[in-house]
Amino acid sequence: MLSEAAVPSISIPDLETLATSIHDDTAFVVLTEEVLRGRDIGRISTLLANQPSWSDLPFIILTSRGGPDRHSSARLSESLGNVTFLERPFHPTTFISFARSAMKGRRRQFEAHTRLEEISRLNETLEERVAIRTAELQRANRVLSEQIAQREDAEERLRQSQKLEAIGQLTGGVAHDFNNLLMAVLGNLGLLSKYVSHDPNAARLLEGATRGAQRGAALTQRLLAFGRRQDLTVRPTDMVGLIIGMDDLLIRSIGQNIELEKHLPRQLPRALIDANQVELALLNLAINARDAMPSGGKLVLSVRQERLSATRGELCAREYLVLSVSDTGHGMDAATLKRAIDPFFSTKGPGKGTGLGLSMIHGVAVQMNGALELTSVLNEGTTAELWFPATSEATLDEPVKPPVASSETAKLLRVLLVDDDALIAMSSVDMLVDLGHTVTEANSGKAALALLEAGNEFDLMITDYSMPGMNGAELARAALLLAPKMQILVASGYAELPSGAGIDLPKLGKPYSQSQLADEISKLFAGDE
Structure with missing residues (x-):
């Protein structure tokens, strides 16, 4: 009947063979009541108990007329699990229906297994x-x-x-x-x-x-x-030699109750710095350290070479010389350290500090393509590190200046002095007159041009650069059109004339002394002697 219904099947002679023939892909099992009567089905029960959780193998048990007694059916259902009883004799259609129902249930189990x-x-x-x-x-x-x-x-x-x-x-x-x-x-x-x-x-x-x-x-x-209005004179400099040269000044500045310790290796490259500014910065840091150790302590100066392989803050990747100044003073907490280089912020008492020292040091260090880095631990001390670019270039010698005529033998000149500040003008006129020159004053560029346009002749014009209305460069250009042979000297507090001045003129740095003024004039007229 199963073959006629296209249901593949095999015939098993006994329960022992059945126990070895049941597999996960078995669809259902058909047993006769006679093969079970009085037989031990424990092995099959154990096999069924060890089925996967998704599997519940169907059994169809063919019984004699009247079906199994209640006790037998309960025993078989408990031992075999998924049991259906079919009473003989039966119509083939009924058996095939039971078989297909068992297969459908088994198929759903396989589908559930697949989904799981x-x-x-x-x-x-x-x-x-x-x-x-x-x-x-x-x-x-x-x-x-x-x-x-x-x-x-x-x-x-x-x-x-x-x-x-x-x-x-x-x-x-x-x-x-x-x-x-x-x-x-x-x-x-x-x-x-x-x-x-x-x-x-x-x-x-x-x-x-x-x-x-x-x-x-x-x-x-x-x-x-600090305000970037004064150019720095950056040159290859022996940092160790600079510090050694400041020994006496540092010792006098920090006092006798502070021990000065130095670690200064000699085999180091030069640093690209403005030596004067670094000396001032070092002195400032030493004085700050002294003030942080009122009861005495140790000040340690050291120089080392460092290489940065990547940009870090204001420092680009390159070789540096690091000047370190460490003290054993009262130190700073994190909040104070964060504000340490802020302008006008000071840890000193009223009247004891301007709050500009570290700000100026930081600004100047950055101008030299370096940086100021601070570390501090409260009640342990502070370390300030100045990072400066290193170079393999040798220290440049100062150019030899040609001798100039002394003020006593200098040529007496007709000088036009132009300055909008009456106090400076008065001082400069007195210095020039004392040198023997004839001086005419003008308090603006416009007034100076008026004197030249009126036919007044001058050998030299000394003009301030920063004046309202017309600055020194603008005045110089206009004046040379009126008096092309007149020498011009520009006085300015800045190291160089601002970019865009549009004219190259000798410069006299303010404040200047009478001897400096005389020397600059002598240089201008050295070829006329």
Whole structure:
């Protein structure tokens, strides 16, 4: 009957053979009541108990007329599980219907098994995809965190740069005006010294006043450099030699209760620096360290060579010399350290600090393509590191200056002095007259041009650069059209005339002394002797 219904089947002679013939792909089993009567079906029961969770093998049991008794049917259902009883005799159609029903149920079991396997595979791949996506998100979060940190760092550097730029503009303007005041002070002190040279006490007082004014002039140069209005003289410099040359000054500055320790290897390349600015920076850092150790301590100076393989903050990838200044003072906490180079921020008490020292050092270091880096631990000390570009170039010798005529033998000239500041003009006129020159004053570029247009002849025009209405360069260009043979000397507190001045003229740095003025004039007219 099964063959006629196209249902593949095999015939098994006994239960022992049946136990070895049941497999996962068996669709159903047909048993007769007689083969089960009085037989041990424990082996088959064990086999069925170990089926996979998805499998429940159907059994069709052919019973005699009247069917099995209640006890037997319960025993078989418990032992075999999925049992259907079919009473004999039966019509073939009925048997085929039972067989197909069992096969349909078994097929659903296989389909469920397939779906379970697919779900399991999907779960496995889902976990894998979740793990991959989680790793991608973690990487994205790390990159985003790094980008946020870099952006915050860039914004902080920009804010710091803007603050330094603003304070630079302020200090540059103040320094320029201060330079003009010092010009008048130094000029008059120089002239006055000629009249009191016979009085030792007066000469001593004048010398003290002059030194004070000169220190003020040095400060203005630092302020102008900080404001980027004063060009730095950057040259290959022996850093170790520079520090050794400052020994006496450093020892006097820090006092006897502070131990000075130095680590200065000799075999180092040169540093590209402005030596004067680095000396001032080192002295400033040493004094800061001294103030941080009121009860004494140790100040350690060292120089080392470092190479950066990648850009770091304001430092690009290259070789550097690092000047380190470490103290054992009270140190700074993180909040104070973060503000340490802010303009006008000072950890010293009222009246003991301007708050500009570290800001100026930082600004000058950046101008030299370097940086100032600070580390500090509260109650342990502070380390300031100045990073400067290293070079294999040898130290350049200062050019030999040709001798100039002394003021006593210089040619007496007709001088047109142009300055909008009456105090400076008065001081400069006095110096020129004392040198024997004839001087005519003009308080603006327009007034100077009016004198030239009126036919007045001059051998030399000395003009301030920064004047309202018409600056020194504009005046010089217009004046040379009216008096092409006249020499022109531009006085300015800046190291170089601003770019775009459009004219190359000799420059006299403010504040200047009478001897410096005389020397510059002698250079201009050296060929006329």
